[in-house]
Amino acid sequence: MNYFSSLESMSKKYDKISRAYALRDDSTEIFSKWQRETRKKLIRLIGLEGCGKSSLNAKMRWKEKREGYWKESWMIQTEPEIYMPFYILKPIDVQNIPDSPALIIPHGHGTNGKEGMVTEDPPGFAVSFARKGYCVFCPDGRGDGERREFPQQEDSENRQLLNSHREIQQMALGFGQCYLGLMIWDLMRLLDFIDSLSYVDHNRIGCAGMSGGGQLTIWLAALDERVQAAATSGYFYGMKESLLELPQNCSCNYVPGLWGAVDMGDIGALICPRPLWIESGEKDPLNGKHGMKNVYSQVQITRRAYKLSDQEDRLKHVVHSGAHEWRGQGLIDFFDDFLKDGRL
Numbered sequence: 651m652n653y654f655s656s657l658e659s660m661s662k663k664y665d666k667i668s669r670a671y672a673l674r675d676d677s678t679e680i681f682s683k684w685q686r687e688t689r690k691k692l693i694r695l696i697g698l699e700g701c702g703k704s705s706l707n708a709k710m711r712w713k714e715k716r717e718g719y720w721k722e723s724w725m726i727q728t729e730p731e732i733y734m735p736f737y738i739l740k741p742i743d744v745q746n747i748p749d750s751p752a753l754i755i756p757h758g759h760g761t762n763g764k765e766g767m768v769t770e771d772p773p774g775f776a777v778s779f780a781r782k783g784y785c786v787f788c789p790d791g792r793g794d795g796e797r798r799e800f801p802q803q804e805d806s807e808n809r810q811l812l813n814s815h816r817e818i819q820q821m822a823l824g825f826g827q828c829y830l831g832l833m834i835w836d837l838m839r840l841l842d843f844i845d846s847l848s849y850v851d852h853n854r855i856g857c858a859g860m861s862g863g864g865q866l867t868i869w870l871a872a873l874d875e876r877v878q879a880a881a882t883s884g885y886f887y888g889m890k891e892s893l894l895e896l897p898q899n900c901s902c903n904y905v906p907g908l909w910g911a912v913d914m915g916d917i918g919a920l921i922c923p924r925p926l927w928i929e930s931g932e933k934d935p936l937n938g939k940h941g942m943k944n945v946y947s948q949v950q951i952t953r954r955a956y957k958l959s960d961q962e963d964r965l966k967h968v969v970h971s972g973a974h975e976w977r978g979q980g981l982i983d984f985f986d987d988f989l990k991d992g993r994l
């Protein structure tokens with residue numbers, strides 16, 4: 651049987667239209683202007699302007715004392731009729747240290763939403779950071795955990811790992827919006843909530859995530875300068891090979907018009923000069939057909955921005971020998987350096 655696939659044609663088309671907003675680093679003035687214009691363009695592409703305003707109506711649902719930290723369950727309203735539940739893990743003595751650094755940890759796929767981020771045995775990053783004096787915020791993504799749409803809500807163990815990203819993406823497209831934009835909006839509303847907390851130092855807020863959580867981290871930090879330091883794992887590679895040519899990826903990865911605007915390294919350059927930590931696994935199949943070559947090409951673009959800003963030591967690229975996994979070697983030191991020890 652013959653097959654008439656679209657992939658080859660799409661790949662060629664990508665080469666013709668890609669990166670109208672490619673990094674411009676001819677001078678610091680041109681670079682700053684590029685950052686402003688590119689942020690505006692990406693905000694339009696992901697449809698942030700279509701999100702509805704609402705008051706936060708923040709509510710604590712319950713709290714309990716754990717070993718070395720408080721675990722609180724909260725919810726805020728991010729849009730009319732849209733609610734986001736999240737955990738806050740707080741150092742046990744948070745009342746005595748009013749200016750704690752904060753960390754947002756968005757989850758990736760297959761974690762039962764925020765639940766997979768707050769595991770204690772062995773302690774995941776969220777628990778480890780809370781025990782080290784950070785206030786850690788772990789939200790449910792839209793369509794994950796407590797936010798699943800009805801086809802995925804049945805609560806069997808298998809179902810907990812399912813998400814409704816496809817359903818939400820398909821509902822959003824007709825409004826000129828997309829899943830990613832809705833999630834970035836929710837995380838910006840979480841930052842609004844964090845802004846209202848007296849026990850957090852608003853100049854020391856970080857964000858860290860793996861895979862889908864790494865995608866949200868890099869986009870949130872690129873578009874919202876309230877994020878002072880960012881760490882992304884398993885989500886930094888050229889879009890053509892890793893997104894266009896891997897169309898079986900979850901639909902939440904796709905943004906209308908993105909190919910024509912930027913590549914991943916350009917998004918990384920929007921975070922400059924704020925500290926950025928990138929982790930890659932050598933055997934990660936999501937790196938695309940050329941593997942690490944498709945990763946280095948993007949890190950190189952981002953590095954140009956940090957070099958121009960004379961802040962090369964604020965960009966770290968850590969490569970491990972594994973696949974699609976968050977090892978986080980040096981991650982705690984990275985945030986301690988910039989968010990705790992005042993190097994910002």
Ligand SMILES: [Zn+2]
Nearest residue numbers: 815900901902
């Ligand atoms: Zn997804």
